[in-house]
Amino acid sequence: MSSPKTIRWGILATGGIAVTFTKDLLVDPSTRGVKHIKHTVVAAASSSSRSRAEQFLKETGCPADAKAYGSYEELVKDPDIDIVYIATPHSHHYQNAMLCLDAGKNVLCEKAFTVNAAQARALADKAREKNLFLMEAVWTRYFPLSIYVREQITAGRIGPVARVFADNSMATNPEEAFHDGKHRLVNPDLAGGALLDLGIYSLTWIFQTLYLTQPENQRKPPKVLAALKNYSPTKAADETTTIVLSFPRPEEAGGEAHAIATTSLRVATTPGSEAAAPPGIRIQGPKGEIQVFPPAYRPTRTKIVLNDGTVEDKEWPQPGPGAGSGWYNGFGGGKNAEGEGHGMFWEADEAATALVEGRKEGKYESLAESIVIMDVMDEARKQGGLVYPEKIETTKYPTQL
């Protein structure tokens, strides 16, 4: 067997998810049975200062010779970088991804991909023009759990999917938790609100079960009906959004299929104990349903319940360096068990594999699908009257944010 190919990453931004991603990225891939690639971090950049980038490299355990930059512009000029991971707020993804692509860098860009579909289309065009890899970092799609769910569907376990319910909501008191209005969940300048931040996962589950599982030439965009409640203190950011989707399908594939995507900053998918959590995702067909338990973005349990009485409950623990390693990861104050990965390495493995194979898009979410999902979010915002400031909706590049 040939030796693993090492992919050299540059990390653009040093906030919460950049830390979680980079720690996962540096876990030995053989701990999850991946032998053909390895990852290393050769540089990180912070828009605030070089010293912040230095601190980030230390905090995440990057190699001692990794370079620290005090601007994103310097990072994208680094000739040693194969691919840049973008971890800024979604308001900034378009400008940052354009910067990378223009400089000839492959890109893995955090979700939501962009603020609107026009920006997503412009990025896809630029990546094609430059012959570069570009993928939205919807990590959940690359989990073995997600692959299993899609396989159960295409194997016909529940029959043609007829309906999907998908919720991703977190109970906060936003007025208290984000009282100064600056947090990215409520700040219009950062494309705040539930839809782009949390609702993307509800849509991810609907799309990966109802759309991606269809033959490529049969996938059609859904009709959309949406209700959107604005968060009154900062005006342009949604607090709760509900979307009804109707997917056209050929009669022989089951005909029209429905889905409901819900998301909220104020009410929870799981009130109280995680142990008693109801499934946040229910994928239903004529023979039964597949349930996925919360959280929608990092699920670790599935259940298949069939009309014939079959029940298959499965746990999907995240691999990692293991107990006794003294290594920890987590996000936003949450800490996983010792040695347990967060699960962000799966998407990094896919991006690295694509580079090795010369592919320009991700295997489980094409750019065309990211664009259709952005179209759905645009339509939900249009029906709900949610418009962000022009400087973050624009496709004009460069625009100073």
Ligand SMILES: NC(=O)c1ccc[n+]([C@@H]2O[C@H](COP(=O)([O-])OP(=O)(O)OC[C@H]3O[C@@H](n4cnc5c(N)ncnc54)[C@H](OP(=O)(O)O)[C@@H]3O)[C@@H](O)[C@H]2O)c1
């Ligand atoms: N996949 C997941 O599970 C997951 C989880 C959370 C968030 N996310 C996504 O990741 C992105 C970042 O989220 P986060 O939680 O990491 O946010 P965060 O902690 O606020 O970090 C964002 C970073 O972006 C940089 N930045 C540049 N311009 C900024 C500006 N005007 N305001 C704020 N930050 C700015 C800053 O880094 P520098 O100062 O170093 O430039 C900042 O630390 C969002 O798109 C979010 O949806 C994904």
